[in-house]
Every structure is written in C-alpha cells, then in structure tokens.
Amino acid sequence: MGSDVTLSCTISRLSDTVSLHWKSRDSSQQDNTDEIHLNNTVYLIARHVGAENQNLYTWEVQENDSIVLTGNTNVDVDQNLLNKIYTLYRPGTNHSELDLICEALSELNETKWTWRSSQFQNQEKEIASTIRSQPIDVNRTYFENRLVPTLGNFNDRSFSVRIVPVLFDDAGVYTCSLGSYKFVTIKLTTVKVTAEPSDTVTEGDTITLTCSVSDVTESMRLAWINSDGKTVGEKILNGGNREEKSLRLIVQKADRGRGNWICALFYQNTPKVLIPYYLKVNMRARPLPDIWIVTVLGYLLVKLVVAVGLICCLKRMNRKSNSGNPHKATGNETDDAQDAVALQTLNSDTDLRP
Incomplete structure (x- = not known):
C-alpha cells in the first residue's frame, strides 16, 4: 500500500481511427494517474495505490470515439507495511505530490518520520514525530510549509x-x-527538466532541454518523446559514479506549434515518471524600414515624375510651335535647347539634402 503501479494495454494494430485509454473507476482518483501513449501501447501510472481504495481501473478501445472493447483491472494491495521497502518516482514540478504513508499500531512508543537526503546520505534528519493521541509535530526546517x-x-x-x-x-x-524499530522505508527518486537559455524563446532560436534524475542505483532509461509519441532521444543509465545523470535535447530553430515534449524515466522498460514540457515560442519581430530612407526615395521619385512631365510638355509645345511657323528654326537645335533648360531646372530642384 502506498506504492506506485504502472498498467499497460497493448493492441496489435493501431489505425488512425482507433485509440486506447485507461481510467480509474473512482473519478475522484483521476488526479493520481498519468497516461502516456507509445507506439501501440498506452500506459497508466497510478500513484499511491491502495490508499483510499484507489485500485480499480478500466481499459478501453475506442474507434471513431465509440467504445468497442473494454475491460476491468483490479490491483491487489498488501495492507501490511511491516518491513516494507519500495521506491517512488516523482517529477520536480509545482503539481507533484508525495504521500508518506505509515499504517502502524503504536500504543506507547514514539512514532517518527526521518529523511536521509541523497546529497548528504550520512545525515538522517527527523521531519515529523508524534505520541499516541497527541498532535503531530512537524519539523519545517527542511521542507518549510x-x-x-x-x-x-x-x-x-x-x-x-x-x-x-x-x-x-x-x-x-x-x-x-x-x-x-524501522517500520517502512520509502526511497524517493526525483526528475526535473531545465531549459537554456530560458523557458521562453524567440522563433528561430536554438534551445537546449535537459532532463535530469537525482539518483541512479539500477539500470534506468531517460527518453525525450515528441508530441507524436515518437522517441527523439534516449540514454541508458547504469549508476556509475562518474556517469552524467541527464539527457539533453537540442531544439534547432524553435518553431511555433512544435514546442511540446515529454521527458520520461523508464525502469526495466516501464515508465515511472512523465514530465510534459511546453516550450513558449514568441514571434520574431519584423524590422521596420528606415523612415529616412523611405522619405528620400519618395522625394526623389516625385521629382523624377515632375521632370519627365516637364520634358514631355516642352516637347509637345515645340512641335505645335514649329507646325504654326515654318520660318522658325526646326530640328534638333531647338529641341536640345529646351531639353537643356528642363534638365537645368531638374538639377537645381534635386540638389537638396534630406
């Protein structure tokens, strides 16, 4: 009682219209479970089984959102905690919980909980104690509130x-x-996810996600899983003294809509911890054109249109004048003279600085 259990349901072929699901038959216990889909298998991690009778579960096969096959699974729970030792795995997140359950008959002796940190294994610290029918005394030195x-x-x-x-x-x-006398012993292994440079990146940036485990005593596996349920990176941990107990995932050119990953810790190919990670990606700001460049280009364009219009008008007037007075000079000399006047006017107008 109080330990975790992982249930699995596997189907031979999983089409686009078929899905697998687990659920607790006690709806109030849904918050104590995590579900993960990998290939043709759906896993359900149930925390603290046996506490408050949360040991009844149902698996379902759905096709086009309709249930086509279902079955019940009951978990047999040993209520006797005497001399029991088990391991719990928890994510280091704001929503994780750890229940330290001790069901022991004690009439005279003091009952207490102690903690030996993974970082300081030689120091055992008392965190809570009580005597029969007395209030529970909690030491908040290490865990505060x-x-x-x-x-x-x-x-x-x-x-x-x-x-x-x-x-x-x-x-x-x-x-x-x-x-x-030691009654029950619980080993806690924690997992966390960190991001560099930060939790929020700009579109096109590269970010490194790191999944770390606090302690490795037996063979474990860390894996990064994308939003499609596919493994995009994994690492086997054997508990060596110099072994790096983490797995990095480098996300190249972070793109909007592709910021969902899951860090998973497996023990003997069974998932124990799932940490969904949602990467926030901001749209990159588009640079605005320089206002001075726009102003100068617009000014020059207006002057060019005016100059072209002036030249066309002078040429039209020259042609009309020549056709009305045959004794007036004709040919390129008159046209060239008028063009020269127009160009001189254009140069004097455009010789300005913004």
Whole structure:
C-alpha cells in the first residue's frame, strides 16, 4: 500500500481511427494517474495505490470515439507495511505530490518520520514525530510549509505526512520508525527538466532541454518523446559514479506549434515518471524600414515624375510651335535647347539634402 503501479494495454494494430485509454473507476482518483501513449501501447501510472481504495481501473478501445472493447483491472494491495521497502518516482514540478504513508499500531512508543537526503546520505534528519493521541509535530526546517500531516492527531494507526510540491532536492530515503524499530522505508527518486537559455524563446532560436534524475542505483532509461509519441532521444543509465545523470535535447530553430515534449524515466522498460514540457515560442519581430530612407526615395521619385512631365510638355509645345511657323528654326537645335533648360531646372530642384 502506498506504492506506485504502472498498467499497460497493448493492441496489435493501431489505425488512425482507433485509440486506447485507461481510467480509474473512482473519478475522484483521476488526479493520481498519468497516461502516456507509445507506439501501440498506452500506459497508466497510478500513484499511491491502495490508499483510499484507489485500485480499480478500466481499459478501453475506442474507434471513431465509440467504445468497442473494454475491460476491468483490479490491483491487489498488501495492507501490511511491516518491513516494507519500495521506491517512488516523482517529477520536480509545482503539481507533484508525495504521500508518506505509515499504517502502524503504536500504543506507547514514539512514532517518527526521518529523511536521509541523497546529497548528504550520512545525515538522517527527523521531519515529523508524534505520541499516541497527541498532535503531530512537524519539523519545517527542511521542507518549510511544503510538509503537512494528513491528520491532525495520531490515531494509534495512521501516521502519514505529505510533501506538496516535490522539489528535485527532496530525493532520498524516508523512514517511518516506532521507537528504535524501522517500520517502512520509502526511497524517493526525483526528475526535473531545465531549459537554456530560458523557458521562453524567440522563433528561430536554438534551445537546449535537459532532463535530469537525482539518483541512479539500477539500470534506468531517460527518453525525450515528441508530441507524436515518437522517441527523439534516449540514454541508458547504469549508476556509475562518474556517469552524467541527464539527457539533453537540442531544439534547432524553435518553431511555433512544435514546442511540446515529454521527458520520461523508464525502469526495466516501464515508465515511472512523465514530465510534459511546453516550450513558449514568441514571434520574431519584423524590422521596420528606415523612415529616412523611405522619405528620400519618395522625394526623389516625385521629382523624377515632375521632370519627365516637364520634358514631355516642352516637347509637345515645340512641335505645335514649329507646325504654326515654318520660318522658325526646326530640328534638333531647338529641341536640345529646351531639353537643356528642363534638365537645368531638374538639377537645381534635386540638389537638396534630406
């Protein structure tokens, strides 16, 4: 009880009109699940199974949005937490939660939760404690207001606390103890996504997305998945001391509408953590033409039109004059003289500076 479970439903062929889905039969528990589609399989990650009877699930095959096949799955939950050790995986996001569940009968002994950080493994710190029928004392030194008890008083059985939201540095080992006896131990592994240069980029820029895991003790796999459900990058982690526990994805020339990715952590080919990442892309500002250039070009264009019109008028007047007076000089000399006057007028007008 309190651990996570991953359910999977696979179909032999997945056409464009067919889709797979998981859902909880208790609608109030939908927020404790994550769904991911990879190839012909849909996975459902259910968190803290068994708590509040959230162990009933349904899979569905839909064709053209109509259910054509369905089935129920029940998860058998062991209620006895004595000497249990299990691992939980959580994203370091604003919406993640961690329930530290301890169901233990304690009549006289002090019950407490301790935390040993992944960064300082030799230091075990007490984060919450209580005695029978007494208020739960929470130490806010390490988690501040993010650590809260699920019940006001210890009712001789349920001594559970919750961390909301979970941060990347919360990774480590959490232990519920009765006196000097360790009852249940929970190992927390966290995953986070960072972006450089920032979460918001301009269209055409290059950005680097990094998916990191806090601790690797066994073989794991990090993967980047695009909006089409296709893996665009992956890395196997084996837990070596010098091993870099992260996977980078370089997004070249960020484009609008293509800013959705998922960072996924797999353990033994089973997805454990999904972090959707939505990249905000701003439209690049288009440079405006220089106002002085526009002004000068417009001025010169007007002058050119005026000059051409003036030359055409002078030529027309010259032709009419020659046709009315045959004794007047004709030929190129008169035309050239009038053209020279027009050009001189144009030069005097255009010899201006903006």
